[in-house]
Amino acid sequence: MNTFGYNFRVTTFGESHGPAVGCVIDGCPARLALCAADIQPLLDRRRPGASPLTSARDEADTVEILSGVFRGQTTGTPIALLVRNRDVHSADYEAIKEKFRPGHADFTYQAKYGIRDYRGGGRSSGRETVGRVAAGAVAMKYLAEKGIAVSGRIVAVHGKTTPEEIENEILAAKAAGDSVGGIAEITATGCPAGLGDPVFGKLDSCLAGAMMGIGAVKGVEIGDGFAVVGRFGSENNDGMTATGFASNHAGGILGGISSGQDIVVRIAVKPTPSIAQPQQTRDIHGNATEISVGGRHDPCIVSRILPVAEAMLALVLVDAMLGQEKY
Amino acid sequence: MNTFGYNFRVTTFGESHGPAVGCVIDGCPARLALCAADIQPLLDRRRPGASPLTSARDEADTVEILSGVFRGQTTGTPIALLVRNRDVHSADYEAIKEKFRPGHADFTYQAKYGIRDYRGGGRSSGRETVGRVAAGAVAMKYLAEKGIAVSGRIVAVHGKTTPEEIENEILAAKAAGDSVGGIAEITATGCPAGLGDPVFGKLDSCLAGAMMGIGAVKGVEIGDGFAVVGRFGSENNDGMTATGFASNHAGGILGGISSGQDIVVRIAVKPTPSIAQPQQTRDIHGNATEISVGGRHDPCIVSRILPVAEAMLALVLVDAMLGQEKY
Amino acid sequence: MNTFGYNFRVTTFGESHGPAVGCVIDGCPARLALCAADIQPLLDRRRPGASPLTSARDEADTVEILSGVFRGQTTGTPIALLVRNRDVHSADYEAIKEKFRPGHADFTYQAKYGIRDYRGGGRSSGRETVGRVAAGAVAMKYLAEKGIAVSGRIVAVHGKTTPEEIENEILAAKAAGDSVGGIAEITATGCPAGLGDPVFGKLDSCLAGAMMGIGAVKGVEIGDGFAVVGRFGSENNDGMTATGFASNHAGGILGGISSGQDIVVRIAVKPTPSIAQPQQTRDIHGNATEISVGGRHDPCIVSRILPVAEAMLALVLVDAMLGQEKY
């Protein structure tokens, strides 16, 4: 269950403090021009260490292509992408290794597997998304050749909407040993009509699953999302014209199939659960205790989730594109 | 892509005005007591014709078990469930067969397949959910043996929250040749900790995909959903006690794995797109035109989606339960 | 695990003495002309009751298309095919319901599921192949449009190779309360080069799995098969010419991908395990006992396996054809 997609399949691997993270892409069409320089910029966007607003962990996140590319072109065989972990401070986690961090997956991984790599969250760390973003970059390269572009923006952070307000809100939360969440919106333009596979591979279903599968995401909307519940059908339907649509409340998807309009998805990102403030919790022996989460954490994860969400949208689209070929 | 699930796989088939709808369940454990009477009540809850608030289409929706059950017990082989379509008024659709109904899948099915069964929406009709609900009833039978119960409730319809207000709101919309949407909440109690498969088979990811794949759903929230974006991490984290959790903002899922708390999902349901009011649209020849959708339609689909959403939650849970056995 | 294929997915259901057998096909391209008359002839070829060489069970095996076809064309939605069981003599099995028939799946189904439908072998009956053959007929319709034809022939039965010798051999075995097996060969002509997905979806791998998954098959060969072990590489390699190949020892597949030559598969079919002669066995209580299998059985199953093997080859090819579209 570490594989995403059906036609363009991405398997990610790796833990936060293990030797490496990465992915294997299976099903990428042959003869796509591809080199590391196509992948690195998206990895650079998600990497930590770049600003006081994000974690201080300093990772170069240099990607190596291990297979599937021959003289600058994909060959149709699996593309393995590798990123070594370098700046690992595992000692930060020794003090809390027996305590479950609230809002994290510590308790549930322990419940599921009976074992967990507690260093930096192990597999449940955001560091796992390196593999997703690397794969997403390959997907975007393919989509770009088809005229499809994916982009994302921050809608709001803790109620603030301008960059300056948002920055202040995050720094204030950080100073208080706390964290904040927000809303991001991801859009794809240039998508043809006809993508998506009813009834259980609907494009919106795939998108919702892809987005909700990003750590910290607690809500997903397609098009106008929850706002539709306050409307009449006569307001919410997108009328058609001779050449297109009169509006796009639907977010580019009807009956689970793309309509040719822009595809619009919004996600709710919770406040980072790692906070310095003391919290009530339990240890692995069943005793009530307190925890204050040290280490290097993002006081707000929204901006770093953006490239991940864009990557996931790209992966959903490339998968649907390739699945559509047979019709 | 008409199959849902990995360990408990449900394949649905059938069109609104074809001979039958139904499903095949593959992977149901053997020796589960099962008969048609276990399935019929849930089908009865979703069937039309029961109230002035719903479509006047009158279907008995009697289910027949074609395979997989021997002397009242499942055998581990595929369970095929069949429901014949009876009350089919295909003539209702002849007049609009060349027009794309706004808010429906008419245009996108045509774009994808180059052909569509326009009678009652064909495969994109809500009638397809008969198969889901039948399968969900089998899933619930299994879950009940494990102490897990699934239930749903209407949170609001077009801003109204009491049954009387909701009924009036729906009847008013119907009288105006219009429709309204709303919010429903589905809950599972009794779920053990440990369900869900990181990183791409997370329980919340599966739930979001399952819910967004129901026709008319435009938004999905787990736990507190979009409300989390207004909180600090210190407010949103669910502290742990020696025996459980101090709150359930997370909706019973952490890191994509169930925590043992109640699982809570909310969905935004759009106003039914079929409305009597005239709407601007296009025909299959590319001409702008008007349409007024006759036929027998629900002025509000929220109540009929409830059993479908419950079924989908049950399917996600049984799939995760069976997938968890190996750990 | 009752689903075959990846792009053209066939899920079969049904037991020998249950209400019905059939299948659901998911992923069939839209706009393929299809009606029951396309499917019935292949079903007629596999049905029992037609000759003294086969079982006396008399089934019309009339197929009903339940979904996925609109006005004579497929719509891209699931095609459900149903065949009712009619001539069921379940009483034949009451006498032996507690005994495991040697060479049959009685013991292993009991071991796996803790329950089994003992009437006519239940799910392990050859009757399950009705669904496969029906689906194979749809696959063949598609392949025919691409210029691909599938055919099969009996190579030998119990060492005999002419129809007259074979008939005598079978009747002699029947008279002795015994049974015989044989070898069949299935060929596809007109196949383009490029089908098959290395490294785990190789065309020969899929074919071998498909053929060995037919009941009673114990061996599979591609091309010259086991004969290659007596050759030098210089004898076995198929040299190439400017326009094709000088020979076809490989059976049309190189490196798991079709070469454009005829695809040739041979299968070893064991003697029918149901024989009237008394055999040593065990009952479900663990007691040693004897069994003589009555009921209506084929003294040789090779001829009835032919349409099944052809269907499986067709299913493998259509699946590979659709999977190839994206490259």
Place this chain on the structure above:
Amino acid sequence: MNTFGYNFRVTTFGESHGPAVGCVIDGCPARLALCAADIQPLLDRRRPGASPLTSARDEADTVEILSGVFRGQTTGTPIALLVRNRDVHSADYEAIKEKFRPGHADFTYQAKYGIRDYRGGGRSSGRETVGRVAAGAVAMKYLAEKGIAVSGRIVAVHGKTTPEEIENEILAAKAAGDSVGGIAEITATGCPAGLGDPVFGKLDSCLAGAMMGIGAVKGVEIGDGFAVVGRFGSENNDGMTATGFASNHAGGILGGISSGQDIVVRIAVKPTPSIAQPQQTRDIHGNATEISVGGRHDPCIVSRILPVAEAMLALVLVDAMLGQEKY
């Protein structure tokens, strides 16, 4: 399609002359003791350079565990295994890069993908099996804990059956610039009854697909295989006793489900297609030409296929074991 298995999923990657080969294992149960030393011995058995009977390519094939193991135990997360390619002589292939080697996948890869990494066969090289063998070693570790052991033996090479005859036969072929094939047999002992998923995930179907998917394999037999076609049913059925079976003609599988007896598979391995003798072929421009394949090749591949076939049997069994948990 570079993923094998359903519950214990192995994705291999890598080309013969690329930077690395390896695999990602997804679905391995947690808390299995595992370190590189568990994997290395099986890799050493398949590695080249060890004898005059095999290729002179000298690869240490040292495996690195990149993820999924924490302090000597698996964690339930993906296990990525990496082996760097070291002794790469790509120049050997420049001279023949435009010629299709008979008996190889050169032509078919070109036909399928429109591009191929011609260095050492690229992805179609036997070097890809490094990933399979590494994964197989993990599977064997798991199986050993359940009391299941997998082993293989050479039955014959070019008609010879003793090691001394076989060695002479191979050296003679090598001296003649030619090659020979043979038969290998793989056996699993200690397998419980009940493994395998009818009707399309039968254990023998999975085994046949797994074995035929190994390069150079042209035939697969389960149990007595093709020999059954010369027998009467009364000879071929394995009678049962109070505690077991009187014989094992079936090779441990009945109705696609393991019976608890030894599982026995035999494979026909073709003579290595790379031979020094000149052969008739075609180049990528469509001209008839001759080729003599230099480089470092095995004159007989049977012995090196043995650990691969054992690995594949182990992968099939562990997959079936994990799939069986739910019943």
